Amino acid sequence: MTTAPAKAGWRFRQPSVIPGFGLTLGFSLAYLTLIILIPLSGLVWRSASLGWTDFWAIATDRRTVKALEISFGTAFIAAAINVVFGTIVAWVLVRYRFPGRRVIDAMVDLPFALPTAVAGIALTTLYSPKGWMGALLAPLGIKVAYTPLGIVIALVFIGLPFVVRTVQPIIEEIDKEVEEAAATLGANRFQTIFLVLFPGLAPAVVTGFALAFARGVGEYGSVIFIAGNLPYISEIAPLLIVIRLEEYDYAAATAIATIMLALSFAMLLVINLIQSWTRKRYG
């Protein structure tokens, strides 16, 4: 902790005594500009050529709005599901020793490695009404393939490693003594986990959520197979962009992309703020 009181207002944090602050900051800015900012501003600039009225018309087009809703909604739900189950998976992998643990640990990374289209095709075969899972669910009246539910499942698959891999090291770091301290103070196992351990994981869980969510919003390959891509029902925004491109409607494509960009940026910014707030508290 620095001794400076947390006074309001923007201020540079005192750079550490290690030299190179100016150099590294300069490099980082230049690099980010080159890699991220220039391509993205190209996007914004391109859509700006559209003019405000046209832009607004595309933005409020029902198909666009629906596609954005589906993209962000399914990504959010999938990230939320991943947060719960990814944390449990990470917990089990760290805390228990069982035969096959290494194999499962390695399996978690598969969604990273697999071409997303392969994942999409595999999931579609599984969940289509004639597939293994689809056939089981059909009598219950649950349709997965070609619905938003299918999109959520694909995104859960894609996003899982993000949560597991961010939470896992933090669970590994948990001091055994902290749990023991809780026990000697009279906390039962349930209280120890929910009052002591999980709150300590919060910053990592938020990071995992952000990554899984961001990935989900931008995901294309695995989703288009299982989604069925029915406009207004299961058509995601990235697909709509591709459709517009194929129609040579570059302006519309970039407009939708710009909206996605703005929304994503806003949400990630909020998540980052939450994060820095929790970090500041827990140190």
Added chain:
Amino acid sequence: MEVRVSNVRKEFDRFPALRDVSLDIKSGELIALLGPSGSGKTTLLRLIAGLERPTRGTIFFGDEDASNRTIQERNVGFVFQHYALFRHMTVADNIGFGLKVRPSAKRPTRAEIRRRASELLDLVQLSGLEKRYPAQLSGGQRQRVALARAMAIEPKVLLLDEPFGALDAQVRRELRRWLREIHDATGHTTIFVTHDQEEALELADRVVVMSQGRIEQIGTADEVYDTPNSPFVYGFIGESSSLPVKIEDGQIWIADRPIGLATPDLPNGEATLYFRPHDIELLDECNGCIAGTVAASRRVAGTRRVELEIGGGRERIEIELPVGHPAAQKSRVAFRPKRWKVFPKVDQA
């Protein structure tokens, strides 16, 4: 609460961390566990807290076998060496945790918990830091929060694992006196681990000296310092010099000369003589003494430490002389220990 440790053995994968340890602690006592690293101090403390189960033997709380009770039910306050504070909770929440997790029938109200926490903060002299997080505290402050947290549950027994281990000498001394005061004020039965003998001797009612999983000696500071009962305790507590000797007909011999000390009870054979460097009398003439040549001499505070070569330089021992004493410069010094002890040689199997 009395704590009785009865013939306890603890193995980790066949490795005996404690071998047959027995210890009776009276209610309200302040006990120090003292011993070198790896001697089993932490293990003994964890067994009492219920964080480990003994391989053999029993621990009694009062008359009751403690193994019938879970960790939660034992109601011991444990202060960990590295504090183990909950870092996402404020100081006040850390301290109130033990009260908050009580079953609802026994749980105080929120306001009551807050009041208790600030009372304890006063006790550990940290008033006003309720809202801080552990990351915003100094080491000594964290230590005191950990202690307050352990005391909040009104423990029957308070266990502290090297409570002052990570702090500088100045703070240690302060906290030491302060722990004694708190102990006297609250009257908890307290056991603390240390490998600082000064801390143990100064603070504790009784000191338990441990080595290699065994208790070597239990006694007051005076007892363990003045009448150590084993070579280990002699060597570990305070300073000591030792010499290999021979016992013949109740007389102690060094090489081929008796040194004027008698131990009628010990059998003939090889043995080791222990004494404190300062507990000696210098002799002018030697009919029955230890004699040696001065090999080195250095000034230590108010006295002079002299290193003597005995028996042609095969053994070196230290004795303490007054600064101005002429013997310090003489090449040959004769002396006899005033207080000493001989331990027969045991085969180091």
